[in-house]
Amino acid sequence: MxxxxxxxxxxxxxxxxxxxxxxxxxxxxxxxxxxxxxxxxxxxxxxxxxxxxxxxxxxxxxxxxxxxxxxxxxxxxxxxxxxxxxxxxxxxxxxxxxxxxxxxxxxxxxxxxxxxxxxxxxxxxxxxxxxxxxxGIEKEDLDPGECELGYTIPRDYVENKLVELKNEIAELNFILNHISEVVTGKKQEYEVKTISSSDFLLYILIGLQVANVLSKATERILNHYKQILEIKNLRNQLKEKGVPATKTKSIETHANGIMKTEIKSIAKEIIKEHYDGENGRKNELENGLIIALNKLANRIDKGFNVEIRVEPLPEPESDDEENEEVDKEYQSKVDLINSIKESSRNIEFIETGGDSILKLSEKKPS
Structure with missing residues (x-):
């Protein structure tokens, strides 16, 4: 702690x-x-x-x-x-x-x-x-308008090995960069604010636009995962009763199909809302975004956890009409913050338990 x-x-x-x-x-x-x-x-x-x-x-x-x-x-x-x-x-x-x-x-x-x-x-x-x-112990504060991502990597998943932890941090960087490139047009360097050690819990500062897309995407993935969790529990119960894996394969295929369809829908909506470049690059970014969200969903199924916290902005000091552009920028940030807060409230930790069921592709299509 x-x-x-x-x-x-x-x-x-x-x-x-x-x-x-x-x-x-x-x-x-x-x-x-x-x-x-x-x-x-x-x-x-x-x-x-x-x-x-x-x-x-x-x-x-x-x-x-x-x-x-x-x-x-x-x-x-x-x-x-x-x-x-x-x-x-x-x-x-x-x-x-x-x-x-x-x-x-x-x-x-x-x-x-x-x-x-x-x-x-x-x-x-x-x-x-x-x-x-x-x-003289300070408290850990966010500046007004600052946003942090909390990302939990289970110790069991990386077996407490440094190289495995390093690989998972690289995977998180992959997820964030693909969202950032679609939303802002470029990849970013992310600052680690804190690391807690009961599980490996990283707190990382991220931009409001990236946070808004990530929080909404995670909310939708979790909503669909709740349906898949029931299927997963049924599959695991059948395994415990000695039902061969070949007999439960169709259950896994169905669960993965549900999430695959939703992630494609999420990616298309993100591209449509945020990307206005050439079509060739658009298709490449969409494929990369699907892989990034596949990685995120696979990891949620394995007990990873995502949370997002954002600090509100203070009220503006004046309503001077000459600062209309400043007011627009301020209101745009307020709208983003409110959107992040709304979706992040619906991001909850789910006890996944048992063998994972999601095996979504994490490789670019050849």
């Missing part, structure tokens, strides 16, 4: 807890439920409980935690243990209250534990942040 990134995450959680007043709202729920347990015939306690729950649920639904990347949530899970936030906490509270409707005392006992754990967690965050400040 990278300490500067941990610092960044803790700052965000602390800000979120204070902004939404989660601990205070949970305390109010606890107190109104306590009153109801003590005086069950007093209707005002039930009314107050319903009102406080509504406020807490709204805060949890609007929590920025819900849009955190999978790796951020993994880090939070590592340091919090049983503490839950956002919609996860809302669901837990709903389950407690619905399953203990007849015995509110049991619900109260469970909610008291949740409140104490969350209160202690917030206190611990404050202590850690104070310690970071004292020790």
């Amino acid at each position: 990278n300490v500067e990134r941990l610092h960044r995450i803790l700052v965000d959680i602390d800000k979120e807890l204070k902004k939404e007043k989660i601990v205070t709202l949970l305390q109010q729920v606890r107190d109104h439920l306590q009153n109801q347990v003590n005086q069950p015939n007093q209707p005002s306690h039930q009314t107050n409980l319903v009102s406080s729950l509504e406020k807490l649920y709204n805060a949890l639904e609007n929590s920025a935690y819900n849009d955190y990347s999978p790796s951020w949530k993994d880090i939070i899970s590592e340091i919090t243990g049983e503490v839950e936030l956002g919609e996860e906490l809302k669901l837990k509270l709903e389950t407690i209250l619905s399953s203990n409707a007849i015995t509110p005392a049991k619900a109260l006992a469970d909610i008291k534990i949740i409140f104490t754990d969350l209160q202690n967690f917030q206190s611990s965050i404050n202590n850690v942040l104070t310690g970071f400040k004292t020790l």
Whole structure:
């Protein structure tokens, strides 16, 4: 775990807890439920409980935690243990209250534990942040309008071998460069911001246009992969029951056909939207883009993970009409950032498990 990134995450959680007043709202729920347990015939306690729950649920639904990347949530899970936030906490509270409707005392006992754990967690965050400040440990920030790609390479996949890790980084560079060449007309050098080591998790700075295309393409690949995952699980179950591979080959062919068709569609749409050059080069770029997306889909099937985070731009300082061109550029960036945020919210880590099923071509057609 990278300490500067941990610092960044803790700052965000602390800000979120204070902004939404989660601990205070949970305390109010606890107190109104306590009153109801003590005086069950007093209707005002039930009314107050319903009102406080509504406020807490709204805060949890609007929590920025819900849009955190999978790796951020993994880090939070590592340091919090049983503490839950956002919609996860809302669901837990709903389950407690619905399953203990007849015995509110049991619900109260469970909610008291949740409140104490969350209160202690917030206190611990404050202590850690104070310690970071004292020790001069910086937090890992993105500049306004800056975007980073998080790319997880499973250790098992590269067998902890340096040469295999090097090869996979080269494959990632291939994927990014083919997207970049279509979108911007040229390949780029990518700056590695951080490397975490539980799995090999690379954080790489990428441009907004590349990030926008990558996030949308990944979202669509993942949506189709969810269908393929059901097929994959069925295939793996048949293997476990001793069904020969020759008998399940048609299942694999069907799964690969689904993804192959979708990736061709994605590539054609990207080319149509972003490329306006000569047709000969257009076909070459389209083929390269298909291979790049094939590589990405194959790796998602093998447990790789993609996440994208972008930092919003500050509000413009003035509305001076003389700066119309500047305003257009600013609005264009804002639109790109919003588009990235929208699609990146739908990029989730999928537990793939079992033998991989995708074997999409990673070679240029001869």
